[in-house]
Structures are given as C-alpha cells and as structure tokens.
Amino acid sequence: MENKINYHKEALKIIEGLKGRKPRLLAHVCCGPCSTYPLKFLHDHFDVTVIFHNSNIYPEREYVRRYQVLEEFVSRFNIDFSADVKIVKTAYENDEFNKHLAPFGDEPEGGARCLVCYRKRMDESMKYAEENGYEFFTTVMTISPHKDSQAINKIGQGLSKKYPKVKYFHSDFKKSDGFLEAGKMCQKYCLYRQAYCGCRYSYEAMLKRPPTSNK
Numbered sequence: 001m002e003n004k005i006n007y008h009k010e011a012l013k014i015i016e017g018l019k020g021r022k023p024r025l026l027a028h029v030c031c032g033p034c035s036t037y038p039l040k041f042l043h044d045h046f047d048v049t050v051i052f053h054n055s056n057i058y059p060e061r062e063y064v065r066r067y068q069v070l071e072e073f074v075s076r077f078n079i080d081f082s083a084d085v086k087i088v089k090t091a092y093e094n095d096e097f098n099k100h101l102a103p104f105g106d107e108p109e110g111g112a113r114c115l116v117c118y119r120k121r122m123d124e125s126m127k128y129a130e131e132n133g134y135e136f137f138t139t140v141m142t143i144s145p146h147k148d149s150q151a152i153n154k155i156g157q158g159l160s161k162k163y164p165k166v167k168y169f170h171s172d173f174k175k176s177d178g179f180l181e182a183g184k185m186c187q188k189y190c191l192y193r194q195a196y197c198g199c200r201y202s203y204e205a206m207l208k209r210p211p212t213s214n215k
C-alpha cells in the first residue's frame, strides 16, 4: 500500500521557509464553511486572496447561496481578524463544467468524477494565480474528511509544473484539530452548511437519501 504523506507537515515546512515574510497567496475556496479554519491558518502567514471558482455547483440557486455565505463570512472575518482577505469570483458555467463530469456520472462520491472535479477547478484557479502574479496557490478542500487530501495535493504538485511561476502550498487543513476548529467557527458565524457536495450527481444522491441522513 502506498505510504500517505503528511501534507500538514509539508505545509509547516513551507511556512518555516518564509522566515516571517508574508507573500501573496491565492486560495481556491469551495464554500464558506470549508474556508473558515483554512483562512485563519493562512492569514497568519500570507497576504490572502480567495477565488470562488466552482461551476460544479448545481443548481444555480445553490451556487448563489454558497457564494453569498462565503462573502458574508469573509467580510466578518476581515473585521474580527483585522485582515484584508480579498475575493475573486469567476463566471458560473455549469453546463460546460458538467460535460467533464458526465462521463463519470455513475461513480460514487470520492471516485473518478471527483478527481476530474478537483483538477479542473484547481487548474483554472492556478492559471489565474500565475496570470495575476501570486507567489503561492492552494485550495481549502483538504479541510473536508470527505475529500481525498492525498489526491488533491498530488494534483497541486503536478500543476506547479504546468504553472512554474506559482508555488503550490501543500495542505491538510483538517489535521491538528483543523476540522474541529472549522466546526466551531461555523457555529460562531452561524454559517449555512450544505447537505451535499455540489455537482448535480451529488445533489440527486442527496434527494434520494432519507431526510434524517441529510446533515
């Protein structure tokens, strides 16, 4: 079996190498709840901008709602942490995005469809980072225990070859009580927590579940 890499330790090594410098970092964020603890962690070490690039989300009203929750959270975070986190929002193109997911529509969550979904959002976000002079790029998706942090970090490492001007910031935000902290912050900020991951396939799977299992 393949040895798992502790990407939280890798993150700490990168931070140590900064020697107190606070470079510009672009963080791909999928929603408000998943941004909570990662933003707190990143803000201590970087000049952070977040990019909401998530055309996977279906239907559009859910996309709009998740963005609004993020926007409100970032605005309150900036006040509470004396921060200046900026937000970049890209166009919503669900039909186009879904063409890439459709061949894997029958896959269970966490399978091949999700790898395509992680990669596409990270690739296009990292391209934005390179075009706009960010020194680092990361994604907050590793906060989720439902997402494959090993795969996400490998995708990020691969993309740093495609976009050589940007350094990929490894992460496993759920580690070291990160997931616990995220839960506490969601409660503190009363954030809406969605009942499904995002795409139309996860939405349809959610509709089929008994109501009590929608958490």
Ligand code: SF4
Pocket (backbone or CB within 6 Å): 056, 101, 109, 110, 113, 114, 115, 117, 118, 197, 198, 199, 200, 201, 202
């Ligand atoms: S379940 Fe989540 S990660 Fe997987 S394809 Fe759907 S939106 Fe993307």
